[in-house]
Amino acid sequence: MSERPFREALIDLDAVTANVRSLVERLGGTRAMAVVKADAYGHGAVPVARAALAGGADWLGTADLGEAFELRAAGIDAPILAWLHDPGADFAPAIAADIDLGLSAEAQLHRAAEAARGAGAPATVHLKIDTGLSRNGVQPGEWADAVAAAVELERAGLLRVRGVFSHLANTSAESDAAQLAEFERALAVAADAGLTPEVRHIASTAAALTRPDARYDLVRLGIACYGIPPFGDGTTSAELRLVPVMTLRGRVAAVRRIAAGDGVSYGHTWRAERATTLALVPLGYADGVPRQASGRGEVLLNGARRPVVGRIAMDQFLVDVGDDAVEVGDEVVLFGDPATGAPSADDWGVAADTIGYEIVTRIGPRVPRGYLGGV
Numbered sequence: 001m002s003e004r005p006f007r008e009a010l011i012d013l014d015a016v017t018a019n020v021r022s023l024v025e026r027l028g029g030t031r032a033m034a035v036v037k038a039d040a041y042g043h044g045a046v047p048v049a050r051a052a053l054a055g056g057a058d059w060l061g062t063a064d065l066g067e068a069f070e071l072r073a074a075g076i077d078a079p080i081l082a083w084l085h086d087p088g089a090d091f092a093p094a095i096a097a098d099i100d101l102g103l104s105a106e107a108q109l110h111r112a113a114e115a116a117r118g119a120g121a122p123a124t125v126h127l128k129i130d131t132g133l134s135r136n137g138v139q140p141g142e143w144a145d146a147v148a149a150a151v152e153l154e155r156a157g158l159l160r161v162r163g164v165f166s167h168l169a170n171t172s173a174e175s176d177a178a179q180l181a182e183f184e185r186a187l188a189v190a191a192d193a194g195l196t197p198e199v200r201h202i203a204s205t206a207a208a209l210t211r212p213d214a215r216y217d218l219v220r221l222g223i224a225c226y227g228i229p230p231f232g233d234g235t236t237s238a239e240l241r242l243v244p245v246m247t248l249r250g251r252v253a254a255v256r257r258i259a260a261g262d263g264v265s266y267g268h269t270w271r272a273e274r275a276t277t278l279a280l281v282p283l284g285y286a287d288g289v290p291r292q293a294s295g296r297g298e299v300l301l302n303g304a305r306r307p308v309v310g311r312i313a314m315d316q317f318l319v320d321v322g323d324d325a326v327e328v329g330d331e332v333v334l335f336g337d338p339a340t341g342a343p344s345a346d347d348w349g350v351a352a353d354t355i356g357y358e359i360v361t362r363i364g365p366r367v368p369r370g371y372l373g374g375v
């Protein structure tokens with residue numbers, strides 16, 4: 001007897017490998033970084049990183065150093081870049097673990113140099129220019145000074161500037177072009193000052209797929225590795241020749257017949273118009289099923305898409321199966337590969353006024369990850 005109702009996020013690692021392989025083939029020689037931050041968008045950082053490397057990714061990207069250390073601790077020795085740091089972060093362990101530091105301010109360069117002095121080895125850094133996203137990165141007015149500092153520290157043997165990078169806002173073709181022009185200016189300043197970065201990078205999935213002029217030496221691919229389109233405009237995975245990696249599923253925990261007029265779930269936001277059968281699904285917002293999708297999401301159950309009715313609660317929600325047969329224990333797929341008839345993560349994104357990225361990344365810790373394939 002299991003202690004918990006069956007819930008699972010099934011991760012197809014061979015799909016990660018196939019997605020990365022297919023993307024690499026389309027990049028015309030540009031190298032690929034698989035972005036595995038946030039536990040590989042909820043898919044499991046270590047197994048996904050291995051699967052992405054098997055598909056031809058040369059680099060791994062994480063937001064923070066903790067995520068990078070997790071990969072190193074698992075024995076992964078591919079180049080790793082981490083780009084979002086605590087103001088008090090100690091860079092010395094990153095230098096010792098051969099993790100590249102994405103740095104966004106001159107002060108961080110000096111702190112990395114300080115750590116390098118202590119470690120007795122240079123820090124490998126990628127200097128970030130803010131080309132218009134306005135998150136982090138050195139602002140254009142401060143770029144020349146930051147570059148000058150980097151050159152000096154590089155000459156002192158404390159830093160190696162391996163990369164110059166930025167990040168696009170993916171707002172429009174025009175705004176991407178303006179950011180790319182700013183990036184070009186920043187690269188020219190860096191080159192004039194004597195920096196010779198091995199990798200220049202600005203594109204994540206959207207630009208990697210649509211703008212060859214944004215590819216430079218390396219693209220940072222996150223969402224595409226997971227088989228989810230980046231655009232949020234109805235483009236499907238299949239149209240992008242990608243396979244969704246995560247299937248979120250459970251088993252029907254209870255079945256009941258209700259009468260016309262009966263109210264369903266908290267607040268009775270939905271009432272049956274006629275007698276119908278409800279199936280109870282044992283996943284809720286504690287598991288990352290967005291409450292916002294109450295009355296709007298759909299699941300695949302016994303060969304058909306069925307609507308979520310009433311409010312999604314913390315641990316469970318109901319679907320309306322009409323007069324069709326359903327039994328306790330039947331499998332329910334919340335999302336997966338639409339080729340199987342299941343909704344996509346993006347469908348849930350639409351139902352919850354968000355994006356597929358958020359749907360997969362927020363699947364909670366109560367949902368075990370199961371793995372298929374892999375290396």
Ligand SMILES: Cc1ncc(COP(=O)(O)O)c(C=O)c1O
Nearest residue numbers: 035167204205220221222223230
């Ligand atoms: C700096 C940076 N690069 C790359 C990515 C990957 O983006 P995507 O998942 O759209 O490919 C992200 C993700 O948000 C990011 O923050």
